[in-house]
Amino acid sequence: MSQSAAFSNNRRHRWKVLGVGVAANASFSAAFSGIPITAVLIRSSYHLGNAELGLVLGLMGLGIAISELPWGLLTDRWGDRPVLLSGLATTAVALALMALFVAPTPGHIPGLPLLAGGLLLVGLLGGSVNGSSGRAVMTWFSEGERGMAMSIRQTAVPLGGATGALLLPTLAAHFGFAAVYGLLALLCGVTLFFTWLWLYEPAAASADKSHAARNASLPAPAPLKDRQLWRIVAAIGILCAPQFAILSFGSVFLHDFSHAGIAAITVAMASLQCGAMVMRVWSGRWTDRNRNRREFLRFCTISSAIAFAALAALVALAGQLPAVGSVMATLLIVMLVLTGVCVSAWHGVAYTELATIAGARNAGTALGMANTSVFVMCFLTPLAIPHILTLGNWPAVWLVGSACALLALQFFPKPVQATMVCPQEAF
Numbered sequence: 054m055s056q057s058a059a060f061s062n063n064r065r066h067r068w069k070v071l072g073v074g075v076a077a078n079a080s081f082s083a084a085f086s087g088i089p090i091t092a093v094l095i096r097s098s099y100h101l102g103n104a105e106l107g108l109v110l111g112l113m114g115l116g117i118a119i120s121e122l123p124w125g126l127l128t129d130r131w132g133d134r135p136v137l138l139s140g141l142a143t144t145a146v147a148l149a150l151m152a153l154f155v156a157p158t159p160g161h162i163p164g165l166p167l168l169a170g171g172l173l174l175v176g177l178l179g180g181s182v183n184g185s186s187g188r189a190v191m192t193w194f195s196e197g198e199r200g201m202a203m204s205i206r207q208t209a210v211p212l213g214g215a216t217g218a219l220l221l222p223t224l225a226a227h228f229g230f231a232a233v234y235g236l237l238a239l240l241c242g243v244t245l246f247f248t249w250l251w252l253y254e255p256a257a258a259s260a261d262k263s264h265a266a267r268n269a270s271l272p273a274p275a276p277l278k279d280r281q282l283w284r285i286v287a288a289i290g291i292l293c294a295p296q297f298a299i300l301s302f303g304s305v306f307l308h309d310f311s312h313a314g315i316a317a318i319t320v321a322m323a324s325l326q327c328g329a330m331v332m333r334v335w336s337g338r339w340t341d342r343n344r345n346r347r348e349f350l351r352f353c354t355i356s357s358a359i360a361f362a363a364l365a366a367l368v369a370l371a372g373q374l375p376a377v378g379s380v381m382a383t384l385l386i387v388m389l390v391l392t393g394v395c396v397s398a399w400h401g402v403a404y405t406e407l408a409t410i411a412g413a414r415n416a417g418t419a420l421g422m423a424n425t426s427v428f429v430m431c432f433l434t435p436l437a438i439p440h441i442l443t444l445g446n447w448p449a450v451w452l453v454g455s456a457c458a459l460l461a462l463q464f465f466p467k468p469v470q471a472t473m474v475c476p477q478e479a480f
Contacts, residue, residue, distance in 0.1 A: 067193035069251040071202055074190045076247060077137060079216065080240040081144065081179045085113050085431070086210060087217015088172070089301045091233065093308050093315075094225045102247040103305075103442070105165055107435040110301050112169050114431025116176020117183075121428060124181040125421020129414065134252050141245040147175050148238035156231035171287040176428070184422045188417040190319045191408050193255055199409065203335020204401025208330040211397060214300065215326035220320050233444025248379050276411050276419045281466065283381030283422070285407050289463035290426030292354060292396070295454030297363055297434040299325070302450070307389065310368070310447055311382045321386045321453060332398035337405070345432040346406045347468045353399040359391040360454035372446070392451075396458070400402045440456040 088095075091109050128136045151171045155163050194202040224232040276282050304322060307313040313321070336353075340346045363428050367388050371381050404420060409418035442448050 064277035066274060070189055070193045071205060073137075073244075073248050074206045075209040075212070076244045077141060077182045078206060079213035080141070080184045080237075080244040082210045082213025083173060083211075083217040083221075083222045083240055084144075084148065084179065085117065086214030086326070087221045087237070088113070090214070090218045090231070090304055090319075091225045092301070092304050093222050093318075094222060094319075095230075098162075098225070098230060098306075099165070099168060100162060100340065101165070101420060103173075105437040106305075107301075107437075107439045108174055109165070109169050111432040111435040112170040113176040114297070114397075114428045114435075116178075116428075117180040118425050118428035118432055120177045120180035120181060120423040121424040122418070124183075124418070125417040125424075128188050128417030128421070132254060133192075133417075134248075134254070136181050136251060137189070137248050138245065140178060141241050141248060142180040144175060144182075145241035145245060147171070147178055147239045147437045148234050148241065149203040151175070152234035152238060152474055156234060157472070158231075159227070161476075168260045168420055180424070180428070185418060188408075189252060189254075189310060191405075191416050198342040199403060200346065201334070201337040201403045203405040203408070207337075207401035207404060208333045209295045210400065211326035211333070215323045215330070218319055218322040218326060224314055227313065241261075241291065273427055276415045279411070282407065282411060284464045285403065285410075285466065286422045286426045288350075288461045289403050289407070289423050290430050291457050291464065292399070292461035293427045294430045294434050294457045295357060295451075296396045297431050298438060298450060298454050299389065301387055301431075301435040302438050303393065306447055306450075309360035309469065310371075311377055311385045313382060313386065318377075321390055325390045325397075328390065328394035329397035332394055333401045333470075336398055337401045340402050340405075344403050346469070349402055350399055350406070350465050351462060351468070353395070353464060354458050357392075357396040358455045358458035358462070359386075360395045361451050361458060364388050364392045365455065368451060369448040372448070396454075448464070 081229050092106060092110060095101065095109070096103075099109075124136060124140065155167055155171045157163060190202050191199060221233050222237065224236060260290045276354070303325075307318050307321060336349060340349050367385060371377050371385060374381065377385070404423060407419050407423055408416045438450055441453060
């Protein structure tokens with residue numbers, strides 16, 4: 054085969070690599086985004102209070118936060134393939150063990166420590182998925198395609214969440230949590246097969262391995278010293294707090310405040326995730342064409358602040374009524390979905406900007422830094438919400454979300470800086 058033909062085949066193969074990245078993230082997202090959708094059923098099946106529920110929902114995020122940066126460093130050292138294969142395999146095993154030993158049965162309800170430990174372990178192992186699949190996508194796509202490619206990859210998070218929202222509450226209600234954990238283990242296992250089949254590095258990346266190895270002895274990877282990267286990492290994490298507020302306690306809000314049933318909650322949360330998928334693909338393609346990632350990030354942040362403030366105002370208005378009627382309940386569901394879509398649309402663009410600044414050799418580390426920030430918030434947010442509810446009410450929860458978006462705005466770089474900053478290393 055000629056060199057040009059081999060390059061053409063490599064160019065076509067990049068879509069399989071992107072597919073693997075989407076599948077890997079979706080299979081794990083079905084767990085970390087899907088399990089919180091069953092929060093009402095977790096609370097009743099495991100006999101938990103709101104504070105205990107917040108703890109177990111947050112522990113999977115804590116596990117991911119602890120493991121993301123080490124997994125990212127290993128990805129830059131070893132490559133995408135071994136890290137993603139080992140991470141998916143061990144995550145599947147952990148979920149299968151939860152199906153066997155941590156699911157409630159008619160004669161036995163597992164204790165809080167066992168449930169908490171199981172979800173923490175799933176988070177520790179599943180943290181491998183994010184950085185490794187992101188680095189693979191960034192090395193296979195050129196600069197003019199990366200925003201769209203990373204945004205498509207980031208649709209895996211709402212795709213997995215939508216899958217979880219559609220399937221997991223029904224499975225939990227009718228077949229128990231053994232079926233929930235078993236299905237999630239199966240999804241990771243199927244993705245593991247296609248990762249083994251399709252994921253490898255392009256020739257250019259393989260040729261650069263010796264160069265990376267020569268620089269491996271440096272005192273610290275460049276991203277860990279880069280203030281600009283840390284500012285973007287901080288912005289990403291802070292802006293994820295209101296997003297996780299909706300993902301972790303949105304179903305509880307709709308159930309407890311709006312008195313929505315399981316079917317309405319399922320449709321609402323699935324619609325939110327599908328809307329986020331569409332917006333992420335569109336935003337990636339649009340910012341690739343217009344080269345305006347930073348402008349878009351700041352626009353999304355301001356829009357999220359406004360949306361959460363509007364949601365808080367609507368909830369406060371509903372609280373003044375004698376009862377939440379069907380019209381108001383519908384308005385609350387629609388507003389929650391719109392707010393959730395708004396605060397979820399920016400991920401692919403932010404990760405593309407972050408990885409582009411870091412450069413190919415450090416992309417895994419940079420994405421690990423971002424995901425550590427994200428999942429620290431995934432841990433803290435469900436812990437904080439019950440306390441906000443104790444001290445205040447649901448409008449207070451959504452107002453705090455608006456304040457977080459305004460705070461994140463202070464950390465995202467301003468568009469005028471775009472021409473003054475060069476990536477540390479071209480892809």
